[in-house]
Amino acid sequence: MSVEAAVNAGWDSYARIVASLIRVTGDWTLAEDCAQEAMAAALERWPRDGVPANPGGWLLTTARNRAIDVLRRATVEKRKLQEVAMLWDPASPSFEIEDDRLRLIFTCCHPALSLEARVALTLRTIAGVPTTDIARAFMVTESTMTRRITRAKSKIADARIPYRVPTGPALAERLPGVLAVLYLLFTRGYDADGEPAFASEAIRLARLLARLMPSSPEVASLLALLILQHSRRDARRDAAGDLVTLEKQDRSRWDSPAIAEGVAILMRTPVEGPYGVQARIAACHATAHDFADTDWGAIAGWYDELARIQPTPVVALNRAVAHGYAFGPRTGLALLAEARSGGVLDDYAAAIAVEADLVARAGDPARAAELFRTAAEAAPSEIERRALRSRAAELDA
Numbered sequence: 001m002s003v004e005a006a007v008n009a010g011w012d013s014y015a016r017i018v019a020s021l022i023r024v025t026g027d028w029t030l031a032e033d034c035a036q037e038a039m040a041a042a043l044e045r046w047p048r049d050g051v052p053a054n055p056g057g058w059l060l061t062t063a064r065n066r067a068i069d070v071l072r073r074a075t076v077e078k079r080k081l082q083e084v085a086m087l088w089d090p091a092s093p094s095f096e097i098e099d100d101r102l103r104l105i106f107t108c109c110h111p112a113l114s115l116e117a118r119v120a121l122t123l124r125t126i127a128g129v130p131t132t133d134i135a136r137a138f139m140v141t142e143s144t145m146t147r148r149i150t151r152a153k154s155k156i157a158d159a160r161i162p163y164r165v166p167t168g169p170a171l172a173e174r175l176p177g178v179l180a181v182l183y184l185l186f187t188r189g190y191d192a193d194g195e196p197a198f199a200s201e202a203i204r205l206a207r208l209l210a211r212l213m214p215s216s217p218e219v220a221s222l223l224a225l226l227i228l229q230h231s232r233r234d235a236r237r238d239a240a241g242d243l244v245t246l247e248k249q250d251r252s253r254w255d256s257p258a259i260a261e262g263v264a265i266l267m268r269t270p271v272e273g274p275y276g277v278q279a280r281i282a283a284c285h286a287t288a289h290d291f292a293d294t295d296w297g298a299i300a301g302w303y304d305e306l307a308r309i310q311p312t313p314v315v316a317l318n319r320a321v322a323h324g325y326a327f328g329p330r331t332g333l334a335l336l337a338e339a340r341s342g343g344v345l346d347d348y349a350a351a352i353a354v355e356a357d358l359v360a361r362a363g364d365p366a367r368a369a370e371l372f373r374t375a376a377e378a379a380p381s382e383i384e385r386r387a388l389r390s391r392a393a394e395l396d397a
Contacts, residue, residue: 013056014039014128015208017063019100023163028153030070032125038063039128101126102165102212105205109178110161117152118181119188124149127201179222179275182206186226190233199230217272220265221279228262228282231255243387247291259286274310277302296326313344317351320358329362349378353388360395369395 014035021031038059052058108121116138123129135145155161166174182202189199206223213219235253238244263283271277281302288294303319316339324332336355345351352375360368369392376388 013059015101015104015126016056017060018125018128019104020060021063021067022104023100025067025071026163028125028156030067034063034066034070035059035128037066101208103163105178105209106165106174107156107161107163109174109181110156111174111177112159112161113152113155115181115184117148117155118177119185120145120149121152122181122185122205123198123201126205129197129201133197175216175218176273178209179218182209182222183226183275186229190229196233199226199233202226203230217269218275220269221272221276224262224265224269225275225279225282227258227265228279228286231258231262231286241383242390243383245387246285251290254286263287274306277306277309281306294325296322300326313339313342313348314350317345317348317354321354324358324361329358332358333362347378349375349380349384349388352378353391356391365395369393 017035017038018031021034022028025031041062042055042059046052046055104126105122108125109118113121120134120138123134124131131145131149132142134149135142138145140148165171182205185205186199186202189196189202203223203226206219206226210216210219210223231254232246232249234255235249235251236244244250262279263286266279266283269276271280281299284295284299284302300319300322303315303322307315307319317336320332320335320339323335333355336351336358339345340351352371356368356371356375359371372388372392372395376385376392379385379388
């Protein structure tokens with residue numbers, strides 16, 4: 001194995017090491033520091049000394065030894081030192097790597113923390129993403145993000161949030177929050193101006209969660225949803241970097257093996273909740289040969305079900321789109337009016353763009369162009385503004 005491949009594989013061990021050290025020491029900062037020092041040591045030594053036969057074991061041993069040194073200098077109790085020392089032996093009672101990572105995911109995603117803090121802590125602790133990159137994604141300074149992550153860790157300690165996976169009814173209550181964090185992490189990488197690596201990391205963490213919780217339909221459904229959405233990543237931009245709508249995407253650039261994997265997951269997974277429904281919608285899009293071949297009737301039906309179990313304004317907006325393609329633009333406009341009746345979507349760029357598209361297909365291109373320009377003014381990013389202005393220009397022409 002090359003040094004580069006070994007280091008990349010080593011990052012998969014990062015969360016395992018952090019999780020295990022947190023369990024036995026209770027010290028988040030110590031665990032992260034020791035794991036990072038082990039990775040730094042690998043980058044320094046492996047090119048010179050060669051890649052060890054078991055890179056993950058080497059990293060765990062190095063991190064463990066560093067933790068022992070720090071704890072000895074801090075003169076902590078003997079029991080804690082003994083527990084850390086046992087981490088090198090896979091046969092020891094303390095070697096519970098898989099359980100440790102699951103505990104860590106549920107701790108990082110505890111509802112006592114704000115959703116933003118949960119995402120940031122998950123990225124930093126489980127994924128090992130540098131604080132600088134997290135700060136850029138949240139559009140804050142590195143020092144601000146450092147303080148937020150530190151406060152999140154302090155809240156876990158001060159509130160004595162248990163480092164464990166909940167059981168029974170508590171697990172059912174907490175799991176949606178964990179899945180929501182992974183989904184938000186994915187969207188932060190999949191959005192027009194997002195950090196692409198975050199989308200890949202969300203999929204990696206969803207795979208991990210699916211391995212650790214193989215009997216959960218919603219975990220499997222979330223994984224399938226993310227894989228199917230991500231399968232279009234290469235076709236969502238043109239050569240100039242501008243967004244390409246679903247209707248105009250070159251489907252030969254879609255990731256066929258990923259689509260096959262996502263569909264295979266769904267074939268063995270029952271529909272239990274919102275991620276199961278969303279994954280079926282994504283599969284309808286991913287398996288259509290072209291835009292005209294899309295089964296909009298099935299998609300509209302799935303959105304009816306999603307609106308029943310998750311009645312949010314955004315779901316209502318997407319339901320209007322689906323019905324507009326399945327049953328005509330005037331049907332879509334009627335549902336859009338219902339979705340906007342509460343005023344929540346009034347200044348939402350996507351809602352204005354949906355109205356523009358429906359109005360254009362209903363036969364009023366001039367009004368649609370005006371709406372696309374209004375949507376562009378409300379859009380949150382320049383790449384979205386360019387795409388909406390382009391739609392307006394096409395209608396003007």
